[in-house]
Amino acid sequence: MPLTSFSAAFQNPAGSPIRELFPYLSQPGIISFAGGYPSSSLFDSLGLRHACESAIATPFNCLQYGATEGLPVLREALVELMAARGIATGINDILVTTGSQQAFDLIVKVFLNQGDMVYVETPAYPAAIQGLRLAGARMTQIPVDCDGVDVVRLAEILSQANETDLPKFIYTVPTFSNPSGTTLSSQRRSTLVGLALQYGFMIVEDDPYGELSFTEERLLPLFSIGASTSKSENPVVYLSSLSKTVAPGLRVGWMVAPPDVLRRCTIAKQTSDLCTSPISQQIAVEYLLSGRYFPCILRAKIEYKLRMSTMASALHKQLGDDLKFSEPKGGMFMWASITNGCDAKALFKHAVTANVLFVPGAAFYPENPDEMTLRFSFAAPDSEQIKEGVNRLSTAFKKLFI
Numbered sequence: 001m002p003l004t005s006f007s008a009a010f011q012n013p014a015g016s017p018i019r020e021l022f023p024y025l026s027q028p029g030i031i032s033f034a035g036g037y038p039s040s041s042l043f044d045s046l047g048l049r050h051a052c053e054s055a056i057a058t059p060f061n062c063l064q065y066g067a068t069e070g071l072p073v074l075r076e077a078l079v080e081l082m083a084a085r086g087i088a089t090g091i092n093d094i095l096v097t098t099g100s101q102q103a104f105d106l107i108v109k110v111f112l113n114q115g116d117m118v119y120v121e122t123p124a125y126p127a128a129i130q131g132l133r134l135a136g137a138r139m140t141q142i143p144v145d146c147d148g149v150d151v152v153r154l155a156e157i158l159s160q161a162n163e164t165d166l167p168k169f170i171y172t173v174p175t176f177s178n179p180s181g182t183t184l185s186s187q188r189r190s191t192l193v194g195l196a197l198q199y200g201f202m203i204v205e206d207d208p209y210g211e212l213s214f215t216e217e218r219l220l221p222l223f224s225i226g227a228s229t230s231k232s233e234n235p236v237v238y239l240s241s242l243s244k245t246v247a248p249g250l251r252v253g254w255m256v257a258p259p260d261v262l263r264r265c266t267i268a269k270q271t272s273d274l275c276t277s278p279i280s281q282q283i284a285v286e287y288l289l290s291g292r293y294f295p296c297i298l299r300a301k302i303e304y305k306l307r308m309s310t311m312a313s314a315l316h317k318q319l320g321d322d323l324k325f326s327e328p329k330g331g332m333f334m335w336a337s338i339t340n341g342c343d344a345k346a347l348f349k350h351a352v353t354a355n356v357l358f359v360p361g362a363a364f365y366p367e368n369p370d371e372m373t374l375r376f377s378f379a380a381p382d383s384e385q386i387k388e389g390v391n392r393l394s395t396a397f398k399k400l401f402i
């Protein structure tokens, strides 16, 4: 097929840098700190089996097509879930999506023209970068430090931007970010919403990890801050998912947004998949209403906190002189910088030989990557595997200097 047969965006598209690591996962005995997978051992299989049985037995025919907006019963259940997170909504404020990845894709379709500017917290979730790249967006990197997006830098960049360099939106994962593990402080949350209102851009708040907190601290979602400033002109669109809390195989996510955004995203979704699988949605409702959701999250939080602490102490003990990192307060990821002058891609080659995987940080930058950085996920391997994985990593580090 001649290249020109493909659309401009797909003539030479780059695949997901993380999915490109998948072949290594089949290496026998590999320990992976690479993927963003929740732990399969924490899936509530019994609860989900009951939910599947109830879903199939429901008088509503969930083997039939459903409304593009999502099943009303699921949207009602999500209203309750949102209230528990501090977000006041009604069912008409919610669009059910096929994973939160689709919600982001719909936002990209509905808001962006080729060449539009988007600000991206950096390091950033690679599938967001990929989606923006394919849409032909221009991206400005907004650095993240230990308190999340650097709002002082953001304010500076905004104040220097001319009209065409102002963003349509900023993309951020403000709570237990993928990949940085950081959480945007309370003060920065207000500042970020204030800047969005002042300069007239939107905030895409991607929140798949917010419930996986290791502490009692609860920060208001950006969406709630935006709603309290001006309910009708809330600049925040909120995305979330059951992927990290129940099971990614359900492919159930959602978007909370003002009616004019939701209506357009619903139309965009009509041509994307008509509707999110009604059977998946019904399973999700049965599960959410079964009373097992919060106990299941509690179990996951305890286990992930243990895995994170195990990883942090093993890294401190064995690689304290070679790596700098901070412990996240929730979620699934730890971000690290190599301090001995080596780059993460070189380390990765030795890590593969030592049978352990991580993601070199370059995958998380739209451009000018910091090659000394890397992401570890502590969610999928258990504590024993984590200790062994860090041993192997230490072997890989030693090989760098031979």
Ligand SMILES: Cc1ncc(COP(=O)(O)O)c(C=O)c1O
Pocket: 036, 098, 099, 100, 101, 102, 125, 173, 178, 206, 208, 240, 241, 242, 243, 248, 251, 252, 253
């Ligand atoms: C920040 C972030 N957003 C969105 C997603 C996509 O999640 P979903 O499975 O809901 O599509 C992920 C998955 O890893 C993620 O880390």
